[in-house]
Amino acid sequence: MGKYLLRRLAINVVLVAIAASLAYLLAATTMNPRAAYEGRQPPVAEHVIDATLDAYNLNDKTPVLERYATWVSGVVTGDFGKTWNGGSVNDEMGRRIWVSLRLLLIGTVLGFVIGVALGALSAIRQYRFTDRFVGVSSFAIMAIPVFLMATLLAIATYNVNRGLGFTLIEYTGEYNPRLSGWDQLLNRVNHLILPTISLTLGSVAFYSRIQRNMMLDVLGQDFVRTAMAKGLRRRTALTKHALRTALIPSATYFAFAFGTMFTGAIFTEKIFAWHGMGAWLVDSIHQNDVNSVAAVTFFTAICVLTAAFLSDVLVAALDPRVRVS
Amino acid sequence: MSILQVRDLTVTFPGDIQAVRGVSYEVSRGEVLGIVGESGSGKSVTSLAIMGLLPRDAVVSGSVKLHDRELIGVDEDELVKVRGKSISMIFQDPLSAFTPVYTIGDQIAEAVRIHQKMAKDKAAKRAVELLDLVGIPHPDVRAKSFPHEFSGGMRQRAMIAMAIANDPDLLICDEPTTALDVTIQAQVLEVLKTAQRETGAGIVMITHDLGVIAGMADRVLVMYAGRPVEQGPVDELYYRPRMPYTMGLLASIPRIDGEEGPLVPIEGNPPSPAALPPGCPFAPRCPMRIDSCDEEEPPLTPIGGGRHVACIRSREIEHKGLTGADVFPVPVIPPSDVVRVPREQRPTVLELDGLVRHYPLMKGAVFKRRVGTVHAVDGISFDIAEGETLALVGESGCGKTTTLQQIMRLEPPQGGRVVVLGKDSAHLDRAARKSLRGDLQIVFQDPMAALDPRMPVGDIIAEPLRAHGHKDVAARVAELLSLVGLAPEHAERYPQRFSGGQRQRIGIARALALDPKLLVLDEPVSALDVSIQAGVINLLEKLKNTLGLSYLFVAHDLAVVRHLADRVAVMYLGKIAEIGAVANVYDRPAHPYTQALLSAIPLPDPEMERTRKRILLEGDLPSPADPPSGCRFRTRCPKFARLSEAERRRCVDEEPSVVRLASAADHGAACHYAEEIEVITASGDQEEK
Amino acid sequence: MRSKVVIGRLFRNRQARYGSIALILLVALAYIGPFLGSYDWTDKDFLAFLSPPSADHWWGTTTIGQDMYAVTLRGMQKSIIIGLLVALISTGLAAVVGAFAGYFGGWVDKFLMWGVDLLLVLPSFLIIAIISPRLRGATWLWFVVLLAAFAWMITSRVVRSMTLSLREREYVLAAVYMGIPRWKIIFRHIVPNLSSLLIIDATLNVSAAVIGEAALSFFGFGIQPPDVSLGTLIAEGSRNATGYPWLFAFPAGLLVLLVLSINLIGDGLRDALDPGSNS
Ligand code: SF4
Numbered sequence A: 001m002g003k004y005l006l007r008r009l010a011i012n013v014v015l016v017a018i019a020a021s022l023a024y025l026l027a028a029t030t031m032n033p034r035a036a037y038e039g040r041q042p043p044v045a046e047h048v049i050d051a052t053l054d055a056y057n058l059n060d061k062t063p064v065l066e067r068y069a070t071w072v073s074g075v076v077t078g079d080f081g082k083t084w085n086g087g088s089v090n091d092e093m094g095r096r097i098w099v100s101l102r103l104l105l106i107g108t109v110l111g112f113v114i115g116v117a118l119g120a121l122s123a124i125r126q127y128r129f130t131d132r133f134v135g136v137s138s139f140a141i142m143a144i145p146v147f148l149m150a151t152l153l154a155i156a157t158y159n160v161n162r163g164l165g166f167t168l169i170e171y172t173g174e175y176n177p178r179l180s181g182w183d184q185l186l187n188r189v190n191h192l193i194l195p196t197i198s199l200t201l202g203s204v205a206f207y208s209r210i211q212r213n214m215m216l217d218v219l220g221q222d223f224v225r226t227a228m229a230k231g232l233r234r235r236t237a238l239t240k241h242a243l244r245t246a247l248i249p250s251a252t253y254f255a256f257a258f259g260t261m262f263t264g265a266i267f268t269e270k271i272f273a274w275h276g277m278g279a280w281l282v283d284s285i286h287q288n289d290v291n292s293v294a295a296v297t298f299f300t301a302i303c304v305l306t307a308a309f310l311s312d313v314l315v316a317a318l319d320p321r322v323r324v325s
Numbered sequence B: 001m002s003i004l005q006v007r008d009l010t011v012t013f014p015g016d017i018q019a020v021r022g023v024s025y026e027v028s029r030g031e032v033l034g035i036v037g038e039s040g041s042g043k044s045v046t047s048l049a050i051m052g053l054l055p056r057d058a059v060v061s062g063s064v065k066l067h068d069r070e071l072i073g074v075d076e077d078e079l080v081k082v083r084g085k086s087i088s089m090i091f092q093d094p095l096s097a098f099t100p101v102y103t104i105g106d107q108i109a110e111a112v113r114i115h116q117k118m119a120k121d122k123a124a125k126r127a128v129e130l131l132d133l134v135g136i137p138h139p140d141v142r143a144k145s146f147p148h149e150f151s152g153g154m155r156q157r158a159m160i161a162m163a164i165a166n167d168p169d170l171l172i173c174d175e176p177t178t179a180l181d182v183t184i185q186a187q188v189l190e191v192l193k194t195a196q197r198e199t200g201a202g203i204v205m206i207t208h209d210l211g212v213i214a215g216m217a218d219r220v221l222v223m224y225a226g227r228p229v230e231q232g233p234v235d236e237l238y239y240r241p242r243m244p245y246t247m248g249l250l251a252s253i254p255r256i257d258g259e260e261g262p263l264v265p266i267e268g269n270p271p272s273p274a275a276l277p278p279g280c281p282f283a284p285r286c287p288m289r290i291d292s293c294d295e296e297e298p299p300l301t302p303i304g305g306g307r308h309v310a311c312i313r314s315r316e317i318e319h320k321g322l323t324g325a326d327v328f329p330v331p332v333i334p335p336s337d338v339v340r341v342p343r344e345q346r347p348t349v350l351e352l353d354g355l356v357r358h359y360p361l362m363k364g365a366v367f368k369r370r371v372g373t374v375h376a377v378d379g380i381s382f383d384i385a386e387g388e389t390l391a392l393v394g395e396s397g398c399g400k401t402t403t404l405q406q407i408m409r410l411e412p413p414q415g416g417r418v419v420v421l422g423k424d425s426a427h428l429d430r431a432a433r434k435s436l437r438g439d440l441q442i443v444f445q446d447p448m449a450a451l452d453p454r455m456p457v458g459d460i461i462a463e464p465l466r467a468h469g470h471k472d473v474a475a476r477v478a479e480l481l482s483l484v485g486l487a488p489e490h491a492e493r494y495p496q497r498f499s500g501g502q503r504q505r506i507g508i509a510r511a512l513a514l515d516p517k518l519l520v521l522d523e524p525v526s527a528l529d530v531s532i533q534a535g536v537i538n539l540l541e542k543l544k545n546t547l548g549l550s551y552l553f554v555a556h557d558l559a560v561v562r563h564l565a566d567r568v569a570v571m572y573l574g575k576i577a578e579i580g581a582v583a584n585v586y587d588r589p590a591h592p593y594t595q596a597l598l599s600a601i602p603l604p605d606p607e608m609e610r611t612r613k614r615i616l617l618e619g620d621l622p623s624p625a626d627p628p629s630g631c632r633f634r635t636r637c638p639k640f641a642r643l644s645e646a647e648r649r650r651c652v653d654e655e656p657s658v659v660r661l662a663s664a665a666d667h668g669a670a671c672h673y674a675e676e677i678e679v680i681t682a683s684g685d686q687e688e689k
Numbered sequence C: 001m002r003s004k005v006v007i008g009r010l011f012r013n014r015q016a017r018y019g020s021i022a023l024i025l026l027v028a029l030a031y032i033g034p035f036l037g038s039y040d041w042t043d044k045d046f047l048a049f050l051s052p053p054s055a056d057h058w059w060g061t062t063t064i065g066q067d068m069y070a071v072t073l074r075g076m077q078k079s080i081i082i083g084l085l086v087a088l089i090s091t092g093l094a095a096v097v098g099a100f101a102g103y104f105g106g107w108v109d110k111f112l113m114w115g116v117d118l119l120l121v122l123p124s125f126l127i128i129a130i131i132s133p134r135l136r137g138a139t140w141l142w143f144v145v146l147l148a149a150f151a152w153m154i155t156s157r158v159v160r161s162m163t164l165s166l167r168e169r170e171y172v173l174a175a176v177y178m179g180i181p182r183w184k185i186i187f188r189h190i191v192p193n194l195s196s197l198l199i200i201d202a203t204l205n206v207s208a209a210v211i212g213e214a215a216l217s218f219f220g221f222g223i224q225p226p227d228v229s230l231g232t233l234i235a236e237g238s239r240n241a242t243g244y245p246w247l248f249a250f251p252a253g254l255l256v257l258l259v260l261s262i263n264l265i266g267d268g269l270r271d272a273l274d275p276g277s278n279s
C-alpha cells in the first residue's frame, strides 16, 4: 500500500512538472509581455522596460532556457514569480483560490445532490411523466453551453431589475465593499444567486443522466430481486440496495468535480465578474502574463491529479469489491 | 395438505411473448417437486411469477394459492408479508444475488428483521447461527465478509441460510447448483436437504439437470415451450416416460456409468415463445409426430397413478413400452482406422513434460499490487497418441484452462516442454510456429463468444484459410459447413441468427478449416442444453473417426468425458492427480480426489441416487497462490482424515508424483496410499459388507 | 443486416427521430439557406446599420451593415464543419490509441496511457487559447486539430478498458491461434466490435466540439475574424443583447438547437446500438 502510494506520487510529481514546464515554455515563447509597456504614453525608455522585465523574469531578450531555469529555481522553493506588472503570483493565487471556492462550493454540492435525486427518481419512474420531464429538461439544459446560460441569466436579471426599478438580484461581482456586517453577508448571498443557478443547472442535468443510467443498470440486477424476495418493499429495496450501489459512479464524478473546484469556473467567473482562478486563466492570457499562465497550469495539474486520487479513494471507500483487504 | 396450489398460471411479456402458458401444480409439506426444462422453457419465469417478482410489464393470470390465500393480483402490502416469510427463494447465481456493498451477515440479519421483531444485535447473532447451520466455518468471522470474498459454494450456502431465516413453508430453488462445481454441488445439495429437515418445508426445485432431480425430487414436472408436458412421481417418470420429449431427454444424457457409443440426439431447437407451432409444440422435433399432432395442442391429461401427459400417442407408447432409444434415430458413427494400430506404435501428436505456468497474483482494482504467485500449472506431463482423445478434467481453478492456453500459444513455456507433432515449442521460429498453427486448432466453450458477431459466418470460417494463403476459399467453406451438418447457404448469415448448437458447429468448422491433426476442445458442450449436447458430441466423435483427428478435450463434466475420451487425466490445483484409460479411471479410481469427484456426480436414476453413497469433500479448493505442502489434496482428503499420525506425515512432507498402478497397464495416480475402489455404483449397503 | 436493424430501431426511438429531423433541417438551412437570401455574408449594406429584422434583412443587420441571416448561416456552416472534423479526428485517434494500448499492454500501454494522462492534466482551454490566436494567418484547420488533440483522451481510456476485455474474448483468441498478425486482429476484430461505442462517442463529440469552438470563440480564442462561427457571433451579440436582441438571439438559438439535435441522436443511437443498456 505504502509502496503503491509512493509510486503514484512519484508519477504525479513528474506529470505536474512536465505539464507546468510545457505551459511555461509555450507561454514564454509565444507571449509578449513587453507589449504592455511599449504602447504606453508617455513612451517608456527601452532600458527601463528591459530592467522592469528583467526584474520580473519576463524579458524576451533573455534566452528562454535561462528564464526557464530562473523560473524553476523559484518554483522549487515555492515562489511562482511575478505577474506582468510586478505583483506576486503567489499572493494573487492565494486570493483567487478562495474566491473560486466561495463561488463554487454551493453550486457543486447542490448540483450533485439534486442531480442524483432526480436521476434516481427518473430511473424508478422510467418512461413515465417524471422521467420524461427530467429527461427532456436535462437535454435542453445540456444543449445550452455555460457561457450562453450565464449570459441569458444576466440579461434576464438585468431586465427584471430594470423593470422593477431597483436591483433585486445582483449580477456582477462578489460583494459590495461599502456594506458591512449582516448587510454585507446578505449582499454576498445575493451576488451568489445567479452564478450558483447557472452552475447548478448544468451539473443537475449531468448527474441526473449519469445517475439514471447507473440506477437502471442496477435495477435489473439480481440483488434487487433478492432484496424484494426477502420481503422488503420495492421502495425500500430500491433505496437501500439499488441506490446505495448505483451511487458509487456518481460519487466518483463528484469527488473529481470537488477536487477540480479550486481551478475555478472560467465562464461563470468571467461573465459574473468574480475574480477567481477561472477568470485569471483568461486574464493572464490577455495580459501576456507568462508566470501566471505557468502557475495556473501547475495548480490545475495538481488539482486534477488530486481529484483523480480523491475519486479513487472514494471508490475504494464506497465499494468493498475494490478495497484492498 | 398442500401448501402451494398453482392453477393455470400464464405469463405474457410485451410483444405477445407467452413465456408461461398454463402451468398447474401442487406442493405439500415436506415434499420436493422437481421442475425440469431447457433454457427458455419458462421454468424460472413460473417461479418468479409466484413470488410476484416479475417486471411490471409482464401480464400474469391464473391462480397461485398459498395456504388457500390467493397471491396473484394482491397488492404489495400483502405480498411483502409472504415473501421471505412463508415462501423463500434461492437464486442461481449467488454472486449477483447478494448486494455487493453490504456484508453477508448484515444481509441475513436484514432478512430476519423484516419479519421478526428483533433487536439489531440479536438479529446479527441469529445470522451467525444460520451461517453455522449451513456449514460455514468460523461463521462469526465470515458474517463480516462481503459477498465477493466468499467462494461460489459458500455464497450459495449463505443464500440458503438467508432463505430459511424465517422458517418458510416453501422453498423455491432456481437452478441452485448450476453455477457450482460437482463436489461443491454435492455439498450444497446436502445443505438443502438439511435445511428441509430443519424447516419441514416443501421445496420446488427448478433445474435442467436430470441427475440432481433424480436424487432430490418426489415428483417431477417436465416443461417444454412454456407448458408442462409430463408430470408424475419421480420413479415412474424416469423409468417409464410417456412423452417423446421426456423420453428423448432421458436418453440423450451422457452417464458416468454409461457405455461408449453414440448418444441419442434430439434434432432441432425448442420453438421461440413468439412463434409457436400450431399443434403440439414438440412436433417439429418429434420422431413420432403424426398429422393429427399439428391440429391442436394436446392438453395435459391424467393417465392414472398421479401422472399427467400431454401427448396424443402416450397410450401407444405405454402399450409398446417404448423408450427414447427406440423412438429417436441413433446415428451410426463409422469406426476409426487409426485405432487398429496399438497405441505404442502410433506417433505421439502432443507431449507435455513437466509444464509449469505461474503468474503474479494482483489485488485491488484501484490500488493494484502484487500479493503473491499463482501456481496455476505446476509441472504436468502427459501425451496424446494419434487418433486418441485425452480428456483433461477438473473443477474450476484446477489449471486446465491455463494448460490449454500454454499449449495453444506455442511459445517457450516457463518450465518444462510442450512438444506438438514432434516440434518443441521452445525452438520454433515465426514461420514454423505459423505453419504448426495449421495443425493445432481449438474449439471454444462459449459459442456466443467464440464467433466475431460482426462477421458473416462465411468470413469467420474463411479467416484461417486466408491467413494461411489458401486459394478457392468459397468452395472449402461450403464443404466445411456441410461437414458439420450446416447448409452452405448459411455462410452469408451472421452468428446471431444461429442457435447455440449451430454456433458450436460453426466453431468446429473453423477449427477444421486448415485440416489440423490435433484439435483442442475447451468445454465444447458445457454451454449447450442437454438435448443439443448429444448431437454435438456425436459430431465430434464422427469427425475424429473419419478425419483421423486427435483430441485434447478439456471438460468438467465427467459424464461427457466418459463418452468421448479414450484416456483421462484428472487435475487438482495445477497437478495431475490421476491419469489412465477411461475404463480404468472410472471403474476403479485410485486417487481419493477422483473417487470423490465421481461419487459427487448425480445419476439420472432415482433408485440408484437414493442408495448411492457419496464421498463428500470438506471445504473449498485452497488458493492456488498458497497450495498446501506435500500432497495438495491433503486439506480435503477423506483418506488423509482416516490415516494414522505416522502415515499422515508422508502426505504432509512429501509431494506424491504420478505412479503407475500395478494392476493395470494404463493407470497412474499421485497418492502415497492409492487404492482402487469402485464408487459410481457403490451403495450404502455395499460399503458395510 | 445489422445496420438495417439499428436504423429501424433508431427511428422507432422518438428522441432520435426528432433529433434527426431537426438536424437535417438545420444542415439544410446552413447550406441551402444562403441561396435563398438576397445578401452574401460578405456584403455590407451601408444604408442599414443595426437595423432590426425586416422584409429586406430577415434577421436584421450588424453594426457594420452585414446581413445577419447570411452571416449567421455562414457561421453555422463553419460550426458544423468544425464539429464533424473534430469528432472524426478525435474519435479515430481515441480508437487507435485505446485499442493499441489495451491490446498490446506492457510498455506500449504504459507509454500511451502516460501521454493520455499528461494531456488530461494540461488545461486544454489554456493551451488552445494561447496557441490559436497565433494561428491567425494559418488556416482554421489548425484550430480543428487543436480542438481534436484535447478531445480524445477520455474515450481512449474507455476504449482501452473495453479492449482489455475483448482481448480475452474467444474469437480474438481464435484469431491469435490461427496465426493472424496482431495489428490485423486489432483492426479486424477489436475496433469493429467497439463500433457502437465509437459511433455514439463520435456523435456526442460533434456537439462537444461545437460547444468547445463556440466557447473559445466567445473569448476571442477561436475562429479569428474576418471569418465567423456561431461562437464569434454570440460573443459579438451578447455585448449588446439587450439593445439589439437579434444579434444574439439567432446565433444563440441555432447553437442550442444544433447541439440539442445532435445530443438527441447520440442518445437514441445508444439505445439502438446497445440493446443491453437502458439509457
Ligand atoms: S403429440 Fe405428437 S408431436 Fe407431440 S409429442 Fe406426442 S407424438 Fe410427438
Ligand code: SF4
Pocket (backbone or CB within 6 Å): B591, B592, B593, B631, B632, B633, B634, B635, B637, B638, B639, B640, B651, B656, B670, B671, B672, B673, B674
Ligand atoms: S497422498 Fe495422502 S493426502 Fe494426498 S491423496 Fe493420498 S492419502 Fe490423500
